[in-house]
Amino acid sequence: MTTACLPDGDPGINIRGEMGKRRISMVELSNRTDIPRSTLSYQINNGALTVSTLLRIAAALGVDPATLLPDPPAEASA
Numbered sequence: 001m002t003t004a005c006l007p008d009g010d011p012g013i014n015i016r017g018e019m020g021k022r023r024i025s026m027v028e029l030s031n032r033t034d035i036p037r038s039t040l041s042y043q044i045n046n047g048a049l050t051v052s053t054l055l056r057i058a059a060a061l062g063v064d065p066a067t068l069l070p071d072p073p074a075e076a077s078a
Helices: 011-022 026-033 037-046 051-061
Strands: none
Touching (some): 011 051, 026 037, 026 051, 037 051
């Protein structure tokens, strides 16, 4: 099985923000995603998320996965 990695940026910021809005702890998110808390914490805090993990987190939070992705960098104007 191959794992696809996400583009550069920090989706962890958006994930933590959504967790805060919903008052969901890392333990609760771990329970909802069936991913060990230590693994989930490491992946979120170190930007080591795979697409499949992001999809599971989005489903657990009840959000569109795109809302968890970092905003693309602004293009420099010529």
